[in-house]
Amino acid sequence: MKTEKKIEQLIAGKFRELSPGQRRVAEYLTDSPIEFCMSTVAQIAKKVNLSETTVIRLSYSLGFDSFSQMQRKLQKEFLETSGKENVSHEETAQEDPVDTMLEKIVLRETKIIQEMLKKMDKRAFHQAIDLLMTADFVKIGGFLASHSSASWFYLKMSMMRDNVMLLSREHHPFSSFIMENGRETVVFLVSMPSYATETLQIAQIAKEQGATLIVLTDRRLSPVGRLADICLTTDIEVYSKGMISIASVMTYLNLITAGIEVKYSEEVSQRLKNQMDFFSKLNLVIE
Structure with missing residues (x-):
């Protein structure tokens, strides 16, 4: 039928x-x-x-x-x-463990994001925004649990300005880390547990070569946080030893890009418009 x-x-x-x-x-x-x-x-x-x-x-x-x-x-x-949905109480007396888990996760993530905003160092936040837009070069990295969020941030930043590089295993980070002929370079690293050795190595090289190091991490005294010129922090939800949530990390990165779009609206909006016109012309986007 x-x-x-x-x-x-x-x-x-x-x-x-x-x-x-x-x-x-x-x-x-x-x-x-x-x-x-x-x-x-x-x-x-x-x-x-x-x-x-x-x-x-x-x-x-x-x-x-x-x-x-x-x-x-x-x-x-x-x-x-x-x-x-309006079934009898007897049929729903036993709570669905999955539904209970979903509700707890959403409530916990919401609380973490609200606390992040309350505890945010606004001065450091605005410094980071300015450096990310005024530096000659921006290099972004994150590995293991931090890889996906760093990749997303790279995509957003490369849409808003030139000379943005993603430091990845595919393109070995150390071969592309020499300072660009003394020009101002900002290195932005995402470092969440479990902390990747590669992220720490990049941070150490950045400091040795005189780059400005901005770090988004879960605590000021994390291995990479201790080296940062500007340390941005947010709590994260840890479900198990191998599983963490990056919801608050993504929210923080989204706040940075939103802040850039507001503060540097003239140059960013025109650049984004040009890109969307280009994508549409080549039929690279559906809608």
């Missing part, structure tokens, strides 16, 4: 065929299905700042005979989902 597709599945299957206006209506439907269920065509059109005709045409594009038919199906799906 063929299972009837839900509206979200219909939208996903047809999304590339929809007009830009219909896509906006579809996104509003998936983001706020309850509001969509309870609204008239006119109210939805006003919400997404489009014509009522565009709202109605979405229903045709998804295979419905009318807007009302599409809305009734959405209402039916919502009621069916609500009915499944």
Whole structure:
């Protein structure tokens, strides 16, 4: 027996065929299905700042005979989902351990991020932003648990300025670490437990060669933190000896890039616009 597709599945299957206006209506439907269920065509059109005709045409594009038919199906799906969730107390007396774990992790991560903001050294934060944008060269590194966050930060920084390098195992870090003819170089390292030997070696070379060393770590007295000219810190959640969460690390790095976009908005916004225009011209991005 063929299972009837839900509206979200219909939208996903047809999304590339929809007009830009219909896509906006579809996104509003998936983001706020309850509001969509309870609204008239006119109210939805006003919400997404489009014509009522565009709202109605979405229903045709998804295979419905009318807007009302599409809305009734959405209402039916919502009621069916609500009915499944409102099962008896006896059936849910035993808590799902996975659900409990998810809730604990989210609450703990939220608390860590809130504490990070309270304890943040704002002076060091602003110094780091300025150095990352004014130095002649920026070299970014992180290994083991810190590798993915360092790679993401490299991508963001390379979009906002020139002369940014990722220090990686693939391109041996030490061969590309000689100071650039005396020009100002900033080395930004992410160092979280378990602390990688390579990160410490890079930090030592950076100090020997006179580079400015900025470190994001979990404590000021970590092996690399002790060498830093500017040490940025955030707590992390450790689930087991081999598993740590980098949610707070990613948040801190995102704060740095957001701060740069605000403080250096003129040069960054124009550079980002030029890049997106270039990507679109070469069809490197879908949307």
